[in-house]
Amino acid sequence: MSESINLAKHQSKLSLTVPLTSSKSESNRALLIKKLGGDLAQLDNLSTARDTVTMERLLSSSDETLDVLDAGTVMRFMTAYLATGSEKKIITGTPRMCLRPIKILVEALNQLGAQITYLGEEGFPPLEFQPFAKQKTASLTIPGNISSQYISALLMIAPTLPDGLTITLEGEIYSRPYIEMTLNLMKRFGVEGQFEGQTITVKNQPYQSNSYTIESDWSGASYWYSMVALASDAEVTLTGLREQSNQGDSAIAQIMEGIGVKSEFKDNAVLLTKCDQKDHLVIDFKSCPDLAQTVFVCAAIKGVSLEMTGLESLRIKETDRTAAMATELHKLGAKLEETKPGTWILTPAPAGYSITEPLAFDTYDDHRMAMALAPVCMYHDVIIHEPDVVVKSYPEYWDHLKLAGIKIS
Numbered sequence: 001m002s003e004s005i006n007l008a009k010h011q012s013k014l015s016l017t018v019p020l021t022s023s024k025s026e027s028n029r030a031l032l033i034k035k036l037g038g039d040l041a042q043l044d045n046l047s048t049a050r051d052t053v054t055m056e057r058l059l060s061s062s063d064e065t066l067d068v069l070d071a072g073t074v075m076r077f078m079t080a081y082l083a084t085g086s087e088k089k090i091i092t093g094t095p096r097m098c099l100r101p102i103k104i105l106v107e108a109l110n111q112l113g114a115q116i117t118y119l120g121e122e123g124f125p126p127l128e129f130q131p132f133a134k135q136k137t138a139s140l141t142i143p144g145n146i147s148s149q150y151i152s153a154l155l156m157i158a159p160t161l162p163d164g165l166t167i168t169l170e171g172e173i174y175s176r177p178y179i180e181m182t183l184n185l186m187k188r189f190g191v192e193g194q195f196e197g198q199t200i201t202v203k204n205q206p207y208q209s210n211s212y213t214i215e216s217d218w219s220g221a222s223y224w225y226s227m228v229a230l231a232s233d234a235e236v237t238l239t240g241l242r243e244q245s246n247q248g249d250s251a252i253a254q255i256m257e258g259i260g261v262k263s264e265f266k267d268n269a270v271l272l273t274k275c276d277q278k279d280h281l282v283i284d285f286k287s288c289p290d291l292a293q294t295v296f297v298c299a300a301i302k303g304v305s306l307e308m309t310g311l312e313s314l315r316i317k318e319t320d321r322t323a324a325m326a327t328e329l330h331k332l333g334a335k336l337e338e339t340k341p342g343t344w345i346l347t348p349a350p351a352g353y354s355i356t357e358p359l360a361f362d363t364y365d366d367h368r369m370a371m372a373l374a375p376v377c378m379y380h381d382v383i384i385h386e387p388d389v390v391v392k393s394y395p396e397y398w399d400h401l402k403l404a405g406i407k408i409s
């Protein structure tokens, strides 16, 4: 694909059915569980996301060095898998991945009895693994407010440890729905875990064979909510989504009710239409950090001011997402700022603000920057730089926009 694409302002009614790809979060958990359960699981509708393709490839690779590219879940889940395995291995990733912290997980695994060393800077990938010798402890205490991926990674290997594992989470628990998704998928494959208060316990037990159909991706669905909110008129059906979802990002349905989108759940699909909006919303993104960029852009254009908490983890994702968004939203006349520690305010452009052409957005090697900013084309011509970043989670994104009648050149 080219280095940038142009999206022409789309003025007509948005009317289509979107065959979303499935959740990379569910897919990558299911793939690891399948591997740990002796390949007995039957998985349907795996995600087409590059992160999932990478997870599947690395789980069966005999190479000594494994490259996760920019996939956080793959880095964290494979780290737990390799740490408790019987081979000498190295894991690495993109330059940005080597800046995403992993010390909490490495220290936890080393306490368990793994032998992981840093090949670069302490606390960050690349990592080297020696064969796992003997379990040294069955209880760990780790912070709950940095990345839930550390916790999910430990939980999935927990039933394979001779003594099982009890994890005590310190402090507030961020991205909690992702931990629950992990436990729910483990349960689907016969492994029971107890999550009570701040403590999760998983005894030694085998994964059982079963089948599972991965749900469509609610994070990917969020961009269609934004498109509907910004379109002049819309009737969009998103397939493969469940109202009772394993994915915390299904919260987009409730958030977008305040920004002008009505959701009606049908059999395995949701119909999006337009409705009235509010002019101010208070949102805590602690349980759904991946929705933040979508909501920022949509609210900025629709004139909805936001008061937000729970954005801390955005700084350590594919890019520093709050900094990147503050820069790009400025091009829309909106302001995103942390007004006191832990509280962010988004102030939309003042009424009558006019955009200086052309509106060109940078994407910072972050799929969600590209996908969150694209819906601006419902309102203005847009240029998106490095559009192929979307392959990380939603490779069909630009094709689906074309299906919606959006002119992309």
Ligand SMILES: O=C(O)C1=C[C@@H](OP(=O)(O)O)[C@@H](O)[C@H](O)C1
Pocket: 024, 025, 026, 073, 146, 147, 148, 149, 152, 174, 175, 178, 289, 290, 313
């Ligand atoms: O476990 C998962 O599948 C994920 C957990 C979240 O990360 P953090 O727990 O690091 O916030 C989320 O942002 C990421 O896209 C996927």
Ligand SMILES: C=C(OP(=O)(O)O)C(=O)O
Pocket: 070, 071, 072, 073, 074, 290, 317, 318, 368, 393
């Ligand atoms: C943060 C994300 O992914 P990961 O941490 O798995 O790279 C994401 O998909 O937005």
